[in-house]
Amino acid sequence: MVNSGANSRRYQPEDLAAVCDALASQFGPRFSAGQALRDQHASTLTWLPAQAPDAVVFPENEGEVADIVRLCARHGVPIIPYGTGTGLEGHVNAPEGGISVDTSRMNAIVAVHAEDLDAVVQPGVTRKQLNDYLRDQGLFFPIDPGADASLGGMAATRASGTNAVRYGTMKDNVLSLRAVLANGEIISTASRAKKSSAGYDLTRLLVGSEGTLGVITEVTLRLHGIPEAISAGVCPFGSEKAACDAVIATIQSGLAVARIELLDTLMVKAANAYSGLGLPETPMLFLEFHGSDAGVAEQAERFGEIAAEFGGGPFTWATKPEERTKLWAARHNAYWAVKSMWQGAEIVATDVCVPLSRLAECVAQTRLDIDATGLIAPIVGHVGDGNFHVQPMIDMSDPSEIAACEGFLERLVERALAMEGTCTGEHGVGQGKRKYLKAEHGAPALAAMQAIKRALDPAGIMNPGKIFPD
Amino acid sequence: MVNSGANSRRYQPEDLAAVCDALASQFGPRFSAGQALRDQHASTLTWLPAQAPDAVVFPENEGEVADIVRLCARHGVPIIPYGTGTGLEGHVNAPEGGISVDTSRMNAIVAVHAEDLDAVVQPGVTRKQLNDYLRDQGLFFPIDPGADASLGGMAATRASGTNAVRYGTMKDNVLSLRAVLANGEIISTASRAKKSSAGYDLTRLLVGSEGTLGVITEVTLRLHGIPEAISAGVCPFGSEKAACDAVIATIQSGLAVARIELLDTLMVKAANAYSGLGLPETPMLFLEFHGSDAGVAEQAERFGEIAAEFGGGPFTWATKPEERTKLWAARHNAYWAVKSMWQGAEIVATDVCVPLSRLAECVAQTRLDIDATGLIAPIVGHVGDGNFHVQPMIDMSDPSEIAACEGFLERLVERALAMEGTCTGEHGVGQGKRKYLKAEHGAPALAAMQAIKRALDPAGIMNPGKIFPD
Structure with a gap:
């Protein structure tokens, strides 16, 4: 698909060239501007058009991430953190170009403190990798989005899954994070203590910030005993x-x-x-x-x-x-x-969540809407949380089908918001949900989020084009 | 005690006079600059010297809070949110003077959604008031600091208590907040959905912000069924x-x-x-x-x-x-x-929390230190979370006793931090713990917190002199 971001770049070609030269020199074969790799890093499980980054770099430790961020910051070149690319809302797209920071080589399980029920992992560790590692110790990490996502990506998108009704979401299961901020500084958000009242909750601020405030370089996770x-x-x-x-x-x-x-x-x-x-x-x-x-x-x-x-x-x-x-x-x-049942069609991901008391009503109205719109759209959901996904199957070559689906999506979100719900229970905002953020939060709360973004990333280099409406 | 803050005021006497005149005119008997009321609003359960505000106002709704904040913002006069004054770290002191916003008249239980296990309350509702109200419906709110604190104050300090080991802290039990920010805008931080990935977690940013980012005007709380x-x-x-x-x-x-x-x-x-x-x-x-x-x-x-x-x-x-x-x-x-056993002595509140695996060691070393220092200092603790309080009893007229206690406090916090713990598990930073914040979080994380503070309160009018070191 088209890289529609080429026109919105705010930096000069010579800045990009300087960044790429320096990265090639430092990272050797762990840096590439090859088209295939770039395209692969824009491939997201969504109907949004792919927007490839200008290049991809594979750091192996936090110091290297800080080097990359400082270099990009110096030249005003965007940074797009990349875990497994399984986000559903275009999180890894590069609408303004820039450097995809692929954390897949930062995949060490740094420590498991079985006695404290926590584990420290690098951001590229995936949830299945961690659980395979923990099994012998009688421990597990409960958060399970559909994909075998990276734990850094799961923290960044405030992911959840089927176990959230009992064990909570990433918000509840991240004890602490390390991250490189836009200014190149490395922060640690909290100690390993189970609770603290010492200052602002930077952990929860970074969880769900979708790479717009910093690159997550380490995650301390709460573990649970495998039940008897x-x-x-x-x-x-x-x-x-x-x-x-x-x-x-x-x-x-x-x-x-x-x-x-x-x-x-x-x-x-x-x-x-x-x-x-x-x-x-x-x-x-x-x-x-x-x-x-x-x-x-x-x-x-x-x-x-x-x-x-x-x-x-x-x-x-x-x-x-x-x-x-x-x-x-x-x-x-x-x-x-679903994908294999309707081959050739594209799945559109949706992710509303409403207070439990409104769930039956919301699903019932949505069913009527699906039928009236004439969509093929299975429903699946983490209904214990009031969270469900409708997955319309769309022929992307048919403009009328796309238009019908877009109308349905708007109504679905409006319905959820009218029932005191949210436009996204667990997928995140990315590019796809940006237009709903003001309706959900109101202008003053959105302005507060934007003020925080500007305070921590004044040049706007961290994953631009995500979360906030244009 | 002395109002030692008089010298650090950054606004002009005429600004304060203008604010007081306008408040007196709008609030009538719900505004007072009388000394007794001012002193009462600086009385905190701590050994820190009391620092009375210049006046106290009692809003009855969110619109009135917004009026007060806008007025104070226009004149650069500080705002000190006040719940029940039971904070242990000088949270309601007014080191730079200003207006104490007493929320005790905002004590309505706005709604209980039994079917969604949540309740919406004004900030002045106390935990016992809420639980008395909920009992007949078979529901309860678990967070129980020692005092019958206001729920707004408990949210502001990220309070917990004896039930946190099972039910979590305020961070885990606040679904959403409404607040008046320093610019006078009213924000709502989240919907009533049980989970959301829609943008930055303003709820958790305000929980534990100790009035330094805004005045909390409504709290939506997660409830639990009274166990069988x-x-x-x-x-x-x-x-x-x-x-x-x-x-x-x-x-x-x-x-x-x-x-x-x-x-x-x-x-x-x-x-x-x-x-x-x-x-x-x-x-x-x-x-x-x-x-x-x-x-x-x-x-x-x-x-x-x-x-x-x-x-x-x-x-x-x-x-x-x-x-x-x-x-x-x-x-x-x-x-x-403890207070009644050693009459005349003052209790010094402490509140460290360490990873559970270090608890026995931390308590044992602390016991040796208490004995070596020659303090009378009972220990009590929410030990399931690794959180414990030592309560030295001090004769405040004896400088050597005060010095000995101060040395002990420093060592206690250093010990907890060295064990990957925190200087405060649940009391908050207030004035008393400011000096430890850099050691706990490191300069870059502290700078990030300060950047957020400046972004949302550029003039520094929201509860100045709290959380951040001078």
Whole structure:
């Protein structure tokens, strides 16, 4: 696709040349301005047009990141932090050109403090890499976006996933960060103490800042003990509304579900086809409970009673670990399942989140809208948090289909905001959601965010064109 | 005590006069520059000298707060937000003079969304007021600093308390805030959605900002269901170290204790005398478990086994609700118990927090230091978080005692920082901890905080003289 950013560069060609020369000299084969690599670093899982950076550099430590940032700052050349490129809102695009800082070689697990339930990792470590490493110690890190994303990228986008209903999001599971700011200074945001009231919460300011305030160079994460017992299961419902109502009742009852995920009929069909699940093709909740053997059994029984009240069931429990793994792999592969079912079409990612009490209503109205608009658009969601994704499948060569989808997206976000919700529960703003930020936060709060951005990055070199509307 | 701030005022007397005239005219009897009221608003529970504001105003709604801020901003007169004045680090002192904005009349519970487990409150609502209101609905708000503080003040100082080990701190339990910034604009930091990735986390930036970025005018809080079963108990140990080791083992085992509090021998004596507990005078853990009947029993049994491994026990369980209430009232009255035991002496508040693995070592070294320094200094702590308070009792008329205490405080903080901890787990920085902020965060992170402060409050009118070193 077109690099539409070429026209919006604010720096001179000689500045870019100076930066590239210096990086080539310092990084040798770990620097490249080759077209294939550039294109690969603009490839995001989204319908947004790709906008390649001018070059890509692969630092191996924090000092090198600081060198890159200082060099770019001196020449006014943008920096685009890159983890795994699995962001869904164009986070790694380079609308103003610049240098993609690929952290994939910063993939060391620096320390695991099992006794403190925390781990220190470099930003390129992926969530699966960390969990593979932790398993023998009986620990895990719960945040699981669909992709095997890097932990630096997950922190930058305030990611969550299926476990957030029980374990929170990245906001709740990052204890501390190290980052290189736009001025080239390296900061550490907090100690390893479990709580602190010592000054502004720079940790939470950087979590979700999408690379616009600094490049994350180290993440200290909160870990959790692998529960003594885990049980997972699926529960069919007669309608999406019945499933959502059961979710609402479950959460309100105080039942500490570890996962409670909605798949609509279309998504169940796609998952059956892609992952061979063999499920009845009706709206379905996927669930998981964590606890002691007795606790898990008690929770399952209570959920069964709640589901029955809303006409749901029967439960099918995945008693063996491999069955459970298959179930959640299918859930995580939802994106690919949908993609493979409608080959040639592009998925448009959506990500609204509303207060739980409005969930059933929001999903029901959205279903009517999907049908009225004539879209093919499966629904899947972390419904325990009030967060769901509609995934319209669009033929990008058909302008009328694109227009219809755009109208639907606008209405979806307006609906969520009108219900005291947000335009993005976990994907982040990136490029795709910038236009909604003012409606969601209001002009004064947006102005406060922009004042912070200007204070920490006055030249605007950190991942420009993201979060803030033009 | 002396208002030592009179010399550091940066505004002209006529500016102050103009502000006072305008406030008197708008607020009538809800404004006063009377000495008694001013002194009362500088009275903090600390050894820091009181520094009274020039006047006190009692707004009743957000619009009035915005009026006050705009007026003060126009004249460069400082604003000191005031909740209940129970802060421990001089947060409500007025070292540069200015107007104390007392939010006690903004004490309405705006909405309780039981189905979403959240409540919207004005900043002057206190934690006990909210919990009294919620009880009939089977809900509660867990954060419990010792005092019956205002929820606005608790948000501003990132407060926590005995329940934080299970329910987190204010950072984890504030969903959204409304605030008046220094420019007089009113912001809302987030929607009521349980999670969001839409831009910078202004909520967490304001939580813990201690009134230096804005006046909090509304707080949306996360609520929790009152557990089906609650059991509390006390468990004696042979030494503080044995108690701390038992705490570490308990948390590491994944046991979800709701409260786990250490009282050293001196504190147990004070609590016996003040609250009539009749406990054996030895280091003691106070505990509470939340869950189902079966879950609570299971947890209690597991804790009993762990305690026994460290020579602790026997347990005494408070089976009746009134016994449990008495126990926690005694814990919350620790400050007053100590105060009444050594009448005439002043308590110096301390508040370090270290990674759990370092807790036993930190407490043990601190005990040696207390003894070597010859201080009377009980220890009490939210030890499940690695957070503990030493409360030296000082005769403020004795310079050598003050000097000895100051040396001890320096060493205590240095010890905590050397163990990757923080100088304040929950009290905040205020005036008292400013000198430690650079050592804890490093110059670049402190500079980033100051850049944010300047961006949002360029004239420095919001609670000056707090958080940042001179």
